[in-house]
Amino acid sequence: xxxxxxxxxxxxxxxxxxxxxxxxxxxxxxxxxxxxxxxxxxxxxxxxxxxxxxxxxxxxxxxxxxxxxxxxxxxxxxxxxxxxxxxxxxxxxxxxxxxxxxxxxxxxxxxxxxxxxxxxxxxxxxxxxxxxxxxxxxxxxxxxxxx
Numbered sequence: 001x002x003x004x005x006x007x008x009x010x011x012x013x014x015x016x017x018x019x020x021x022x023x024x025x026x027x028x029x030x031x032x033x034x035x036x037x038x039x040x041x042x043x044x045x046x047x048x049x050x051x052x053x054x055x056x057x058x059x060x061x062x063x064x065x066x067x068x069x070x071x072x073x074x075x076x077x078x079x080x081x082x083x084x085x086x087x088x089x090x091x092x093x094x095x096x097x098x099x100x101x102x103x104x105x106x107x108x109x110x111x112x113x114x115x116x117x118x119x120x121x122x123x124x125x126x127x128x129x130x131x132x133x134x135x136x137x138x139x140x141x142x143x144x145x146x147x
Contacts (some may be wrong), residue, residue, distance in 0.1 A: 003098060003099065003102050006098055006108070007094070007095055007098055010091075010094045010098065010108075010110070011087075011091050011094070013110065014087050014090040014091055014094060015087050018085055018086075018087050018090065021085060021113075021115060022085070024115065025115075025117050025118075026085065026115045026116050026117050027116045027117045028084075028085065029084065030084070030085070030116040030117075031082050031083060031084060032082065032083065032084065032085045032113045032114075032116060033080060033081075033082050033113060033114070034080065034081045034082070034083065034090070034093070034111050034112075034113050035078040035079075035080050035111060035112050035113065036053075036058070036078060036079040036080070036081070036093065036094070036097050036108070036110075036111045037076065037078055037108070037109035037110055037111065037112070038050070038053075038076060038077055038078070038079065038097075038101060038106055038107065038108060038109065039066075039074045039075065039076040039106065039107045039109055040074065040075055040076075040104075040105075040106035040107060041072070041073070041074055041075070042075075042105075042106075043063065043075045045104050045105055045106050046063055046075045046076075046077065046104075046106050047063065048104045049077075049100050049101060049103075049104040049106045050063065050077050050079070052100040052103070052104065053079035053097060053100055054079075056079075056096050056097075056100070057081075058079035058080060058081055058093075058097075059079070059080040059081070060077060060078070060079055060080070061077055061078050061080065062077065063075050063076065063077040064076055064077070076109075079097060081093055085113070085116075090111070093111075094108075094111065
């Protein structure tokens with residue numbers, strides 16, 4: 001998929017996810033932890049993408065190894081930012097990170113966050129998983145518990 005097409009699809013998904021979270025009552029003025037997902041079969045390329053994301057100001061967690069359903073192994077990490085759940089901020093971050101992924105020849109697998117609002121403690125944890133199912137890209141099958 002071309003970078004332009006990926007950006008267009010990601011921008012549409014950003015709007016859809018934000019609208020759904022806010023419609024469900026997530027706090028519009030809260031600071032959210034946004035985790036942008038990367039994966040690759042080549043660890044060295046993934047490591048270079050992590051360095052590039054860090055240079056852009058994202059917090060980067062340690063890469064993890066993950067076995068897929070077909071038995072193949074991929075490596076993944078998250079580039080983390082904290083800001084309001086605003087589409088222009090998400091679009092900018094996604095554009096930066098999709099360009100990093102294209103440059104390093106790794107996959108940008110979208111982003112996730114958690115609902116923020118007035119919940120009874122322990123309630124809503126299952127709902128977070130529903131967001132992942134509702135908005136997960138068919139090409140990207142992951143076990144993330146947020147979107």
